[in-house]
Amino acid sequence: MYIENINSPKDIKALDTEQLNILASEIRTGLMNRLSKRGGHVGPNLGFVEATIALHYVFDSPKDKFVFDVSHQCYTHKMLTGRKEAFFDDGQFGGISGYTNPGESEHDFFNVGHTSTSVSLACGLAKARDLKGESGNVIAIIGDGSLSGGEALEGIDFASELESNFIILVNDNDMSIAENHGGLYKNLKALRDSEGKCSCNLFRAMGLDYIYVSEGNDIAELIEAFRKVKDTDHPIAVHINTLKGKGYEPAEANKEDWHWHMPFDPATGKDTFRDGGENYGDMTCDFLMKKMKADKSVVTMVAAVPVCIGFTEDKRKEAGKQFIDVGIAEEHAVAMASGIARNGGKPVFATHSSFFQRTYDQISQDLCINSNPATLLVNTASVYGMHDITHLGIYDIPMMSNIPNLVYLAPASCEEYFAMLDWSIEQDSYPVAIRMPCNGVIHTDMPVDTDYSGINKYRITRQGRDTAIIALGDFYQIGEKLADLITEKTGTAPTLINPRYITGIDEEMLEQLKDGHSVVITLEDGILNGGFGEKIARFYGASDMKVYNYGLKKEFLDRYIVPEVLKANHLTPQQIYNDIF
Amino acid sequence: MYIENINSPKDIKALDTEQLNILASEIRTGLMNRLSKRGGHVGPNLGFVEATIALHYVFDSPKDKFVFDVSHQCYTHKMLTGRKEAFFDDGQFGGISGYTNPGESEHDFFNVGHTSTSVSLACGLAKARDLKGESGNVIAIIGDGSLSGGEALEGIDFASELESNFIILVNDNDMSIAENHGGLYKNLKALRDSEGKCSCNLFRAMGLDYIYVSEGNDIAELIEAFRKVKDTDHPIAVHINTLKGKGYEPAEANKEDWHWHMPFDPATGKDTFRDGGENYGDMTCDFLMKKMKADKSVVTMVAAVPVCIGFTEDKRKEAGKQFIDVGIAEEHAVAMASGIARNGGKPVFATHSSFFQRTYDQISQDLCINSNPATLLVNTASVYGMHDITHLGIYDIPMMSNIPNLVYLAPASCEEYFAMLDWSIEQDSYPVAIRMPCNGVIHTDMPVDTDYSGINKYRITRQGRDTAIIALGDFYQIGEKLADLITEKTGTAPTLINPRYITGIDEEMLEQLKDGHSVVITLEDGILNGGFGEKIARFYGASDMKVYNYGLKKEFLDRYIVPEVLKANHLTPQQIYNDIF
CATH class of the missing domain: 3.40.50.970 (Thiamin diphosphate (ThDP)-binding fold, Pyr/PP domains)
Structure with missing residues (x-):
């Protein structure tokens, strides 16, 4: 196995084309191992194996900088930059994210997960390089439907102003997550059909130089093209035609289903995980x-x-x-x-x-x-x-x-x-x-309103006293459990309210709560800062009502365990009860 | 004067080309009257007089629907749709906004002021027309640099999917507010230089049909072009080359200065209004x-x-x-x-x-x-x-x-x-x-920190007792006046705090305030909902501290008078004092 000896990109530079092709095959084995057992972006990664190998073969990461759009196609890049165990060793799956991540490697420059950002981010890397008088290639990689996003089009339009080294690698597999939509994809088709020779060319119309590579899964052809543009002194688009899902028949045949996929049996392509039930x-x-x-x-x-x-x-x-x-x-x-x-x-x-x-x-x-x-x-x-x-x-x-x-x-x-x-x-x-509810399909026997034109009118679902729980949306069920717990522990049933409207407060009801209630607890399924509960806290700010807001801390979470996050934010009924009573 | 008899678009349809040209000249007189006395978008409006006349001559508004991008070029449209008095009668200047406004006329479809929105909004009008099986032309008008905005490029890319009547009028005056930036403007130049014949064509690359009009200030030529595309059964871009500031020499000569301009003397082009002083x-x-x-x-x-x-x-x-x-x-x-x-x-x-x-x-x-x-x-x-x-x-x-x-x-x-x-x-x-401060350049003798890495540390600028005023940014000066007033009226000086950080609260300081203070007043220059003061209210929610949040109500204001809005939101020191003490 060649992959065993690849610990950084420089390790592939001594391989010849035949060896690189074998490496590609080994990489696909690693991809399939992880993807079939854990799920993930199947099609984008299978289609971009050869291009990633060729990029690392020709360029010198991290001095030359790759910026992946969405970055869900970066698995091969991760394998070639010291993270291959996360694909071959099942026990190490959790060691990496599904996206580029500067915390994992010096070869990753941004945490990216939204589409259409790579060109603009890479423009920034290139501009800083130029300001500081440094050298090196900057390569933005974009595909999978991201081109139609406004940020990408703004970035491509701006790129020609750089007047220095800048490469946009357009990974064209004729697909978005589903089929492509928008007029520019007709132009991409015309470019593919004419081997890049069609005179009406979106990239040239945006001020860029342009070359086309018809076999985007052919390592030798890719290496030749990348060598041509390496150290270019101006912005250029390299349009490559790849096959989404390449090498795995079900993924090649049904590209939308296999863009992202749950764990599956590689032999049959059948899901090994089934949700079932209503959704x-x-x-x-x-x-x-x-x-x-x-x-x-x-x-x-x-x-x-x-x-x-x-x-x-x-x-x-x-x-x-x-x-x-x-x-x-x-x-x-x-x-x-x-x-x-x-x-x-x-x-x-x-x-x-x-x-x-x-x-x-x-x-x-x-x-x-x-x-x-x-x-x-x-x-x-x-x-x-x-x-x-x-x-x-x-x-x-x-x-x-x-x-x-x-x-x-x-x-x-x-x-x-x-x-x-x-x-x-x-x-x-x-x-x-x-x-849209997100905590499972939860049915109710209670009548629900059909007319919501009485804007900002909350609904009391259980009339009680002393304490009022205002439980918003997905956290209404936590409110129910909390109400039960308070009743059980104190012998007094609290009032439970389904506010329904996030965008305003029911001043009349909140005013009435002052009669017979001394505590208001709010619950919301989101960060507290700038959220729903703070509006209630403001309303009662100068009154004697004690207001407790429950929700999430303002922070960027990553690959978290829901119960752990709920617990860290004191969001279990028992924790809330202990906090207040 | 022809303009005297124009009360709706149908009134111009009987005029011949010569008369329409005289009308254009009369319209410029009206534009100059308003613009020189009140200020406004000079260049965009002067450049779009002929095109607007031709649009209303050929199409039948409001059945045919014009959607203006940014809509700062809609003054002629307003004159031709029953609102001419706001240009010729100085007493009626205030009767209209500087943008399209459905509240003013059935010929306006959206309140628009941001750039790059017209194509998408118009796509919606066209789609609804098609869903309902109705007819009529939908025309999106875009120019003045708006094409580079992501929303516009997304819209243009999508437009070709409509497969029905849709016209994008590209008003190309070779300018944004300042000069244009981005590669697509090179293509627009190539199209102008080739009279629209350049085979590399941004609009065609986005899937649209295309025609070019070289004399975008020639009514006859415009009428001919618009007649060609009227009732088209597919999306088409009509690229017209206009002169920004047309008809007023200073505005033609210095397009950036005259994009938007303060009141001026038409004879000399000199400002009649001067701010002076620091800014x-x-x-x-x-x-x-x-x-x-x-x-x-x-x-x-x-x-x-x-x-x-x-x-x-x-x-x-x-x-x-x-x-x-x-x-x-x-x-x-x-x-x-x-x-x-x-x-x-x-x-x-x-x-x-x-x-x-x-x-x-x-x-x-x-x-x-x-x-x-x-x-x-x-x-x-x-x-x-x-x-x-x-x-x-x-x-x-x-x-x-x-x-x-x-x-x-x-x-x-x-x-x-x-x-x-x-x-x-x-x-x-x-x-x-x-x-950035926006309430005038206000200097201070007080020392200011040079290091802000102590994140969320507020600063007590006056130590007092009983009441603490936390006055954010531009409203710090209201806080000073309120502190003076409270001192004067009660004989006790309150504590005054400059919080500096909007994104977090100084829990330590807020905790300490509980000692010796029973009232906290927050002041912020923005809407209260989701804002700064609510975070303070949440912090004190379950304590005995009385919290009063002052700021603006959540609403869309329009052409307001600042002192009136401050008063309506109880933001004068006297009002706040009366509310609380």
Whole structure:
């Protein structure tokens, strides 16, 4: 095995092409070992093995600097830079993240997990190099649909201003997570079809020099191309055509399913892990499908993550023109949703909490200033959501709930979620965002409102006394358990409240609580800073009410264990009880 | 005068070309009347007179829908749609905003003031039209440097997916606010130079059909072009070459100065309004220029608004490679700043508070997760800042201060501002944002710290008792006046605190205040929701301390009078005193 002797990039420089090809095969073995047992980004990594080998063969990392976009395709890079054990030794899987991570290696420059950032970050590395009069190549690597993101296009447009060494490696596998969307991908196809010779060329139109490599999984061809551009004195795009999922037949055949994949049996490609049961993705898809069939003006929108609300390929086809995947273009999505709502359509745009960060200004300016009645579905907005530092869903409450005019709702059960969604689609007065539940599909027998136009009216679900618990969204169930515990321990049942509205306070109810209550406890599934509970604390600031806010500390967590984080933040009912009583 | 009889767009349809040209001249008289007396966007409006006339001549607004980007070029549109008095009758200047405004007219579809939004918003109008099976043209108008913004590029990339009527009018005057930056503008030049025939074409590379109009200020030529594309069944870009400032010699000669201009004497072009005295723009420029001369790794960055920190054309030349205008591309700017800082440079990126909204995700992901020591200068972040609904600077505290790892500073004087800026540039541990003072250049005799690495340490500036006033940034001076008033009225001097750090609380000091104080008053120059004071309220939530938070209500203000807003929010010292004592 060659891989056994590769401990840093310099160790591959003595290998010849044949040996490098064997190395590629060994690397795929390592990839499959980790991916099949742990899950991860299958297609992006399998497709980028040869290119990564060729990059490290031609360039001299870390003096030459690679910046990976999204960085979910960096596994081979990790193997070649001293981290191969995390792929071959099952006991060491946990030693690395699924993204580049400067904490792991001097060959990684940024923690990256969102798309479309590599060109701009790399521009910065190059500019600092030039300011300091240093040398070395800077290479931004971008692909998997990231090109359509505004940040990437801004970066590519700016890059030509650098007037010094700068290489953009466009890893074109003709796919985003799902299929590509947007006109520029037609140009990429024209470039592939013409072997890069098509005179209308997006990269040249953005001011860059350009070369094309048709065999993006051929190490020899890649080495030749990279040698050509190494030490270039100007910005150049190197467009390579790779095969997503290369080397694993199921992944080559069904690229969307295998972009990211749960653990699987390599022999059959079948999942070895099954969730089963109800999930909000499929349920949301079914609900929206019914709405769309009943009303041609309802339209479902996503930005390259259709499956987050259950829209698999068959469902997308079924929805037809009433389903829009804008590609990686969240800014466009929210502004377009505002325009659809302005002209009488009923748009529902869904993406992950972490990706709504990419469209703050459009939520504020395009949507909320104009008060257009679009619906935003905020997915994985929870400590129970995604656990990588770059994909956390615990910041959307401070980010979104303080934007004027927005009605941000937090359902406390499955029934309430769909009632809110239905109301939001049918009303025409407010931009509405809904925090999709993320703590399992929890049903309720309690009646839920069908009309949420009584903005900021909280609901008392259990009338008690002395203590009031205001438990928001996914943490409503913690509130129930806490209420039970207080009742059990003190003999007095507290009042339990489902506030439902994140964006405002029910002043009338909070005023009434002063009668018969001396303690208010708030619970929210997100960071406390700038969040929901602080608004309650402000309301009672000058009163005698004692207010205790429970939620998460403001920090970037990474690959955390949910119960540990809950415990560290005193979020178990027993801890809260011990704190206060 | 033809303009006298134009009360709606249909009134121009009977005019012939010669009459339309006379109308254009009359419109310029109206523009000059308003602009010279009130100030406003001179160049964009003067350059777009003929195109607006031709649009309304060919298309049928409001069935055909125009969406103006930034919308600062919409004055002629306002004149032709029933609002001409606001240009010819000085007493009616206040009747309209400087941007499109659905509240004013059925011919305006959105409140717009940020750049790069028109294509996406218009895509939404077109999609809703198609869903409902309606007809009519949708025309997105974009220019003045807006093309480089990520949202615009996302929108243009998506537009080709519409497969129905959609027109993008590219108003190319070869300028942004200052000169254009970015590779795509080289392509626009190549297209102008080749009369649109250059085979490498950004718009075609993005999947659009395309035509070119060389004389963008020739009504007849424009009418012919618009007739060609009217009722098109597919997306098409109409690229017109206009002259920014057309018809007013000083504005044609110095396009940057006349993009937006203060009131002026039309005969000479000289300002009739002079601020005079010190201002933070010039002072910041001088300071950064000294830093850059002393250290080649310091680099000043802006996104198309260089003059917000005093970088006029001569200063930009003087700074050379150490000054970067990325164009309208705030996302790229922040990510690139992170990259520069990662590689040992010392970047300072400045823009307006309202425009930082365009780069939330980059602040969080590219910068703060990576903890790179870049400096962000947040301009006009204040109730004293810009007053249009689309440019408000009162939301950045909730938006930015709740992002982990960021150190957000609020100086309370000129000396403190520059001390913070100096510290931020030289330190290498934190991403730092500084709220530039906006309430005039206020000097202090008090010593200010030079080292701010003691994160979240507040400063007691006057030790008193009973009441503590925590007065943040620009509202520190209100805190001083309130302290004086309380002393005068009660005979007991309160404690006055300059907190300096927006992003955290000084728990030790707040704990100590419990000794000898029963009331804490917070003051902040921004909305209360998600802001600074609520964190103090949370800290004291379960204690006996009475906390009063003062700041602004969460709402979208528009063209407001500062003293009125302060009064409505109980922000005068006398009101606060009356509320509490």
